[in-house]
Amino acid sequence: MASFVNISPSPLLLPRTRHLSPPRFSFSGPQFKNYWVRGVGMLRFKCSLEPRPDNELEAETSASSSSSSSSISTYSWCAGLGGLGFLETAYLTYLKLTNSDAFCPIGGGSCGDILNSDYAVVFGVPLPLIGMVAYGLVATLGLKLAGKNLPFGISESSGRLILLGSTTSMAVSSAYFLYILSTKFAGVSCSYCLMSALLSFSLFFIAVKDFGLQEIPRAVGLQLCIACLVVATLSTSYSSTSQPVSTSLTEIDLQPFTTEITTQSNPLAVSLARHLQSIGAKMYGAFWCSHCLEQKQMFGREAAKLLDYVECFPEGYRKGIKMAKACADAKIEGFPTWVINGQVLSGELELSELAQVSGFKAEEFSQLN
Template sequence: MVTYGVVTALSLQENGEELLPGLDDLDIRLTLLLLATSLATASAYFLFILNTKFVGTSCLYCLSSAFISFTLFFIRLKDIGLARIQKFVGLQLAVAVIVALALTNSYSSATTQLKGTGDFVLEPYKTEVTSESTPFAISLARHLHSIGAKMYGAFWCTHCNDQKQLFGREAMEILDYVECFPNGAGKGKKMANECVATGLEGFPTWVINGKLLSGDQELSVLAEESGFVSESPEQS
């Protein structure tokens, strides 16, 4: 975005606006050419990564940026003319190589750091439910247990902990809760077979009457989905 801003400022100066004093016409045109070259090189690199490392992924912003960059590049080529371009080919190639090397180095560093996270191992720990259950939560938990409903979660999942706290300590002792990472998470750790077979897309996930509900749910939603009718008007 900064580069696009500089290109805009130089283009305005080229048309008579004194935004950057001290630059003659040739300086402005050469600077614009080199900036356009760097933008086109960067766009070409990003498109290469998109099509080789992220096959099947679409990026409207990337395509739009590439279109603008290549358009600016060809406009600058036409503006300077073939005769002058030949004098600056070496400089353009140098800029393109520098940009490509810088982007390659940045991409390699980023992917190396991401790969390093694969060695991370998180040992399992038990989360304590500190809240007290309401009568409604206890009644709902009994109903969910009676119809075979289950809550699938992970010990490291904050939303799972929020769901547990919403039910409260007494109700959670009644609910059928399945820990999907009983042996820990990270390198060499696998999700429990029951969780894999259920086809979970996130945590927590409720399975009620064969229906999957992803994310932490309000008690009223769980009551409605499970067909629970409370004798008490209290709901959370």
């Protein structure tokens, strides 16, 4: 069969000025079949070389902008939290330098007791003043890094490293002071101390997050050196500090008095008291200590008389009176304190806890719960 090409409509019938639609070609015959396949293949090849859509470029630009905004936001957080800490420590510095009483929303006058203690001074420098300088430095660094306007020709990488070192020292110091607060000031609440610790830890984690997991290993050595230096400095400063006695307590003059136990003892409490006495367990306390009285009330009048109780201030409490030698030798730091089988237990304890620690009979111990 002969091959042919039909062209419809004929070019002679179309206006010469413009083409409203392209001419339609109809192919038939084997010689045009291969050409048609090759043409389609070429068209497909050209489609694969088209440039990327504009939305992909916009996505990359948006991601870059988002990363930059995140970095600026991190420094802004540091500046904001640092400024808040600066205001808090500035207030405490004013109180310390003017010997004013601190307003403590939680804990009553305990904030003032801590602020006036020996632990509120490091080598003669008020601790709030040191904190004010540290928070001020962090706030300034945050502002400068956010505005990319560091002074003295400091590069951004160096500024970030200084920020990490500063927040590391503050976090380690806060952890150290929380330890002091829990061991030397047991039962005392200090809202300013807790707030400062929260700010320090928050700043530290923000600075660490800004570095990322890939950069942090490079700075671990610096952080460890700073942590060791801070702990060594504080430990050296407080090495000669004795048991904390606040200024307000040194003005108190208490004469010794006896307290009355009003509760009745049950047989199990009496048995437990005899057991504690038989194993040499001792209860150290002070005549003014309300928790000591509550501990005795748990045992009752009869059982309390069987306890080996050691009064740490038999001559009363006033300036110049020292703790009884037996209590000082046992390194008693709070009341009441139990020493059972060589184990030191601080605070008011339930009878079931005392029974368990002392090895009281199991069948009687179950009845105490």
